[in-house]
Each structure stands twice: as C-alpha cells, then as structure tokens.
Amino acid sequence: MSDPRWPVQTPREGTPPQIDTPQRPPNPGDTGNTNGENGGDGDRRRRPVLLGPFGARAFFVGRMFGVDIGIDKSWIIIFALVTYSLAESFGIEQEALPAAQQWAAEMRWAAALLTSFLFFASLLLHELGHSVTSNALGLPVKSITLFIFGGMARLSREPDRPRDEFLIAVAGPAVSFALFGIFLLLSEILPEQLALTSVLAPLCLRVSLMNLVLIIFNCIPGFPLDGGRIFRSFVCGVTGNYRLATRMATIGGIGFAALLASLGAVIVVTTPEAWINGVWLALIAWFLYRAARSSMSYVDLRDGMRTIPVGAVLDSEYERLSGAMSVAGFARTHPTVPGDSTYVVQTHDILSGFITVGDIKAVELVAREVTPLQAIARPIDSLVHIAPRTTLWDAMQKMEDSGVELLAVSEGKTLFGIVSRRGLFTGFQRLGQSATR
Numbered sequence: 001m002s003d004p005r006w007p008v009q010t011p012r013e014g015t016p017p018q019i020d021t022p023q024r025p026p027n028p029g030d031t032g033n034t035n036g037e038n039g040g041d042g043d044r045r046r047r048p049v050l051l052g053p054f055g056a057r058a059f060f061v062g063r064m065f066g067v068d069i070g071i072d073k074s075w076i077i078i079f080a081l082v083t084y085s086l087a088e089s090f091g092i093e094q095e096a097l098p099a100a101q102q103w104a105a106e107m108r109w110a111a112a113l114l115t116s117f118l119f120f121a122s123l124l125l126h127e128l129g130h131s132v133t134s135n136a137l138g139l140p141v142k143s144i145t146l147f148i149f150g151g152m153a154r155l156s157r158e159p160d161r162p163r164d165e166f167l168i169a170v171a172g173p174a175v176s177f178a179l180f181g182i183f184l185l186l187s188e189i190l191p192e193q194l195a196l197t198s199v200l201a202p203l204c205l206r207v208s209l210m211n212l213v214l215i216i217f218n219c220i221p222g223f224p225l226d227g228g229r230i231f232r233s234f235v236c237g238v239t240g241n242y243r244l245a246t247r248m249a250t251i252g253g254i255g256f257a258a259l260l261a262s263l264g265a266v267i268v269v270t271t272p273e274a275w276i277n278g279v280w281l282a283l284i285a286w287f288l289y290r291a292a293r294s295s296m297s298y299v300d301l302r303d304g305m306r307t308i309p310v311g312a313v314l315d316s317e318y319e320r321l322s323g324a325m326s327v328a329g330f331a332r333t334h335p336t337v338p339g340d341s342t343y344v345v346q347t348h349d350i351l352s353g354f355i356t357v358g359d360i361k362a363v364e365l366v367a368r369e370v371t372p373l374q375a376i377a378r379p380i381d382s383l384v385h386i387a388p389r390t391t392l393w394d395a396m397q398k399m400e401d402s403g404v405e406l407l408a409v410s411e412g413k414t415l416f417g418i419v420s421r422r423g424l425f426t427g428f429q430r431l432g433q434s435a436t437r
C-alpha cells in the first residue's frame, strides 16, 4: 500500500532545501560512530557491548574467527549444575569399583570441572561452526553468547536461500559429530595404566557422549533447533514457500516443547526425588516454545516490512531547526522529546546538518546559551543514505550491516528526511498491520 503523498518530490511547498556537501570529509576513524549510537564495526579494538538472550549485558571474553564471544550471567548456573551432576555421577559410577581404585573427592571434582569445561568448549565450537559457515556465506554473525540454555549465535539476518540455511544449520552438528569422534577415539587410545590417563580416558568418553546428546537434541526438527532450520530449508527448497516452511518448523518446535514439558511434569510426579530434572525440562520447554513463536513473528515482521517503502512512513513534515538557534533555545522550545529524536539544521535555506538529542545533551550547561545548533550539527553526508522506495525491511538491514541507528532518505540532492530504527518500527506499526492482513 503506497501513501498517495509519496513520492511527491517536495514534501513542503516550494523547492526542498538542498543538501549541503560538507567540505570536510567524515573522519574514517569514527565512520562507524558517525551516528555514535552503537559503536559500529569501525572500532573493533573497543570491548564490544554484547547483549545476552534475556537482554542483559553479556561478559565479553574474546574473539574467535572474527566473532565476539560473550558469556551471559545465567551461564554460571548451568555450568555449576552440569559440574555438580557430573561429580555426582562419577561418584555413583565408581561405587562399583574397589575402594583403592575410587577417585578421591578432590579428583572427582577436578574431573567434573574439566569435563564440564570441555563440554562447554564443545558447545562453543558447535556455535562457531554455525558462525564461520554463516560468515563464509556472507551473512555476518555478530557474536556468540553462552547462556543457561546453551549457546546462541547472533546472525545479522536470516538466510534467504534454503541452501544457505541448510549449510549454516548443519555446520553446528557436524562440528559436534567431529568432537564426538575425537573424544571417543581419545577414550579408546589413552592407556588405562597411567594414573593421569586412567582418569582422562573415562572423562573423554563422557565428553564424547555429551556431544552425541548435543547432536541428537539439536537435530530435532523444530524451531529454534538446528533440526528445525534443516527441516525449513528442505520444505522451502521443495515448495519455494518460505512462510509455509517456517510455519511447519514452528509447529514442530512448539510440538517438541509441549512434549518436553509433559515429560518434565511426569518426572516431577513419578520421581519426586529427581524433581529438579523435571523442572529443568519444563524450563527448556518454555524457552524453546518462546523461541519457536518468535521465529514465526520474525517472518511476519519481515514479510510485512517488505511491502512498505520508507517514504510512506517518513514524516515529510520533519522539523527543521534554524542553525542560528542556540542549544539553550532548543531546550527551552523542546522541553520533552523522545530520546532518539533527530532534527535537521537549516542555515539560509540550506540543510547544514543534523543533530540528535544525544548531541544536545553533550553540550555543557554553561555553554548552551552561546552554542548555536549549526556549531554541533553533523553533516548529512556522514549518514548512510537510502532512496525513498527502499522497503522498511531493507532499510533495517542497511542499519544492521552498517551498524547505524539513523539513515538519511534522499534522492539526488533532495533530502526527504532522516529515519531512526524506532521510526521504522513505529511506521510499520502505523501502516504495517493492515498490509499483512
């Protein structure tokens, strides 16, 4: 559905103000930061801000194959739980052995810690398998975060081609399969005679089995598991219908979540002493259910945003401020503004730049009366530009790829406005709901 006002060339009466081509080129060092909001790719030296799956900041631990690795606080719980249950199970396992061969408590805990560490390292390598393949296919992966339910690779966008989705999805289990084989082999070849290797051999066997469980679990054909993505790539490959394929994989995921939840309930009821396992399964079920639902709403959002051009949501009456106005004057006339608002600054009918609320706040209180807006305005050309016919979806992808929060909408020398990420979504909400019905 296109807005009849658009693409009328002049958003207002008379010729639209011309874009000022700034004399000084934007500083390449902070290109990524020109919009300053989120520290784009330009600055890889700084500790990246990684967000965990629950929205809290994850702890940055390093970079592998160009992918930032983070640990969410919730991961500590699962690490402690896995280590504890390993120590317990090693103890139970050894009860059958003569006392002389049984591991001392310290050794049991050390073995449990090492096994747990090797398991989560395997999980990280699994996620790296996905990420390296995705990067190789031109779909940048921003980061991997370990959290309470495992690992999560944050793709900048979903693969469009079934072939790509299949390759990315299968790469993780493939890495786990290799690890399963390596640890199984190690457990076979490590001699039992030596003190150290007599501990390492059963430990390697355990890690190999944990990788096998990881493969089986991840290959269940339901979103958001790898099996769900493999399933979608097949259905989409055969039918060419991405929505149908997504809906089927989502149903698979929700079905599996329901199964897991009922299994959890049965465990709690039938074996009260192992209630924690039942609760744990129910928690995983809840997480899978939520993730499966969000995969479907992601496709709804994408398909909806692909039907609307940015020009249709752009507020053609965007506010132009006089460059001569002081920062204090702006604050007086705009006492309450949304935090991500952007304003175009105009000097003698020429658009001399733009400012954000962040720029205003950055000016010292004492200097606000004497600082004209044109002094803090940033050049329009430092923004990434898109054409008004660009769809909301492509505009958002452009923001993702460039690591920016603002885009200039222009054609030739005509600026039709500046759009923010929030502006894209509110525009979609305003127009989009009707488009997808």
Ligand SMILES: [Zn+2]
Binding pocket: 126, 127, 130, 172, 173, 218, 226
């Ligand atoms: Zn995976």
